Amino acid sequence: MPVTKGTTIDPERTRAAILQAATPLLYQRGLDGIGVAELCARIGVSKETLYRHFGTKDGLVAAMLEVRSQRVSDWLAAAVAAAGEDPADQLAAIFDALRQWHEEPTFRGCAVVNAAAQHHDQTVRAITARHLDRYLGLLTDIAERAGAAAPAALARQLLILVEGATVVAAHHRTTGTADQAREAALILLATATATPPGS
Amino acid sequence: MPVTKGTTIDPERTRAAILQAATPLLYQRGLDGIGVAELCARIGVSKETLYRHFGTKDGLVAAMLEVRSQRVSDWLAAAVAAAGEDPADQLAAIFDALRQWHEEPTFRGCAVVNAAAQHHDQTVRAITARHLDRYLGLLTDIAERAGAAAPAALARQLLILVEGATVVAAHHRTTGTADQAREAALILLATATATPPGS
DNA sequence: ATGAGATCGAACCGATCGGTACGATCTGCG
DNA sequence: CGCAGATCGTACCGATCGGTTCGATCTCAT
Incomplete structure (x- = not known):
């Protein structure tokens, strides 16, 4: 105002x-x-x-998506930082934060991804791609610190879980979506770090 | 015409x-x-x-979403049916079908989910919920036939992977998203069927 | 042959769209 | 004091929106 x-x-x-x-x-x-x-x-x-x-209205939209993307990413990064040193704990913290978000009564899915589903123009698509890159960076760090055999591949699987949980939570009335995604993420993390091939 | x-x-x-x-x-x-x-x-x-x-335009939209949802579900069900008896093969077939879909040059994500991201009205939301229910039914069948300890929970995790892979493939330029989701799905299936608690 | 009904093309409706222009008002700086 | 500029409120613009109406045309069933 x-x-x-x-x-x-x-x-x-x-x-x-x-x-x-x-x-x-x-x-x-x-x-x-x-x-x-x-x-x-x-x-x-x-x-x-x-x-x-x-x-332009599109200019406003682009600016607000940028801010939103940054804010959400920062929020998740803070959750990770508050979770201590253990990569598994950090990963769990991300999905706990997601659950908290999904439970907000106004939750309607990720604003950035929703925007990309509406406007197919290049600007919005670029913002969305960067948004997913931010998530991927966060998850790659965790995968690397956990000593995963293939950190990049694991991080992408975790990204799929994060986005999938958000979509399902937004559009399907079922409880505990984030918790189920969290459990799945921990299984994938454990599997990717266990039995390093040359040991 | x-x-x-x-x-x-x-x-x-x-x-x-x-x-x-x-x-x-x-x-x-x-x-x-x-x-x-x-x-x-x-x-x-x-x-x-x-x-x-x-x-109404909304009437057209609703009708087309219904058809689209049914067609995609049938297509995935057919892929499962063609994959033989092994639940793991059937699950893999779903993600192979997804990969095929994601690679189409006109792919822009799931039309039904995209629609829900645009129109928040009750009709579209109901169609989207039913759409996810169809997926969930398919995945629950597989989880049950595989003898998972908690078929419903596993099916939801698989649903998260399916939707997550679709969203990431639509909005992030990275290759092999469906393949990574497929690998994750097989890991979750194996984990959920191994070590039945009372054996 | 006739009537019912499906379709076309185009005109038309009021409402809303994104965006611009203008005169008035107020603030901070020199 | 006076100017620059940020803001307001409102009116206005052409375009487009979803939706309706109408006369003409064509097909089919009787």
């Missing part, structure tokens, strides 16, 4: 406020499910202000 | 033709990415005909 009527102390603040307020609206209603006019009305900002900051 | 100008031999044929022609258009462009006018023009049918058969 623009702090007052005229110039706020910091235009950058307005931009951030718009992003923060627009994110849940675009997430809940879908990128095409809410128009710019209603968006501005709910945010409490004029269209001119929004367009000066983001140029 | 309506076979001729006036009454076709069978109006049911027209309905099916509309569905078949509309499906790839809605899939490629997104449900909101193409309007009814252009849709009708590309299909080669008048708006009046489309609206008489489906009542």
